[in-house]
Amino acid sequence: MRLILLGPPGAGKGTQAQRLVERHGIPQLSTGDMLRAAVANGTEVGKRAKAVMDSGQLVSDEIVNQIVSERIDQPDAARGFILDGFPRTVPQAEALTQMLADKGQKLDAVIELKVDESALVSRMEKRVAETLASGGKVRADDNPESFKKRLNEYREKTAPLSAYYASTGELVTLDGMADMDTVTAEIEKALHANA
Numbered sequence: 001m002r003l004i005l006l007g008p009p010g011a012g013k014g015t016q017a018q019r020l021v022e023r024h025g026i027p028q029l030s031t032g033d034m035l036r037a038a039v040a041n042g043t044e045v046g047k048r049a050k051a052v053m054d055s056g057q058l059v060s061d062e063i064v065n066q067i068v069s070e071r072i073d074q075p076d077a078a079r080g081f082i083l084d085g086f087p088r089t090v091p092q093a094e095a096l097t098q099m100l101a102d103k104g105q106k107l108d109a110v111i112e113l114k115v116d117e118s119a120l121v122s123r124m125e126k127r128v129a130e131t132l133a134s135g136g137k138v139r140a141d142d143n144p145e146s147f148k149k150r151l152n153e154y155r156e157k158t159a160p161l162s163a164y165y166a167s168t169g170e171l172v173t174l175d176g177m178a179d180m181d182t183v184t185a186e187i188e189k190a191l192h193a194n195a
């Protein structure tokens with residue numbers, strides 16, 4: 001099964017992706033995680049991406065497309081995957097369609113979590129507080145200024161993906177304001193309906 005999770009930062013994509021991993025035994029491919037790993041490892045890509053990410057802007061399509069294309073060729077993704085944080089622009093979505101076609105694959109569903117923007121800042125602040133309380137490390141872009149930038153980037157560059165995937169007939173939009181278990185149940189329902 002090949003899935004895309006769409007939604008603004010703080011919509012709950014990471015939480016739902018984790019649950020899908022457990023339930024379906026396919027990996028979560030998070031471009032945010034891949035890029036943070038590249039930064040931590042000090043790779044060329046990491047060096048190019050760090051400042052852009054910290055400020056809340058998007059890394060170039062070229063870099064991200066390359067990372068994803070290589071990642072979905074790994075053996076653990078052969079049976080499927082959950083893409084989290086990719087595509088984030090229409091050109092990335094077009095690149096993905098092409099990439100999958102080249103590999104003889106296609107998507108099974110695109111799931112969009114719709115949330116109330118006013119809830120997102122407080123969700124981010126809660127995540128930061130919980131991480132600090134448990135002695136964890138807060139992401140460099142989890143501060144109000146970068147978060148606002150991430151929301152702007154989302155509105156400008158990522159929100160148009162809903163129309164893109166609506167036109168291909170692949171889009172399923174769910175209420176991301178519902179509690180986490182309800183969202184999980186709705187995702188499963190949508191997957192069965194598509195199966």
Ligand SMILES: Nc1ncnc2c1ncn2[C@@H]1O[C@H](COP(=O)(O)OP(=O)(O)O)[C@@H](O)[C@H]1O
Binds near residue numbers: 092
């Ligand atoms: N598909 C992508 N295209 C461009 N930049 C990306 C992409 N995925 C992740 N990034 C970079 O990594 C940062 C963090 O991504 P992610 O962990 O997915 O954030 P969020 O928690 O906001 O969903 C983004 O703000 C951006 O700089």
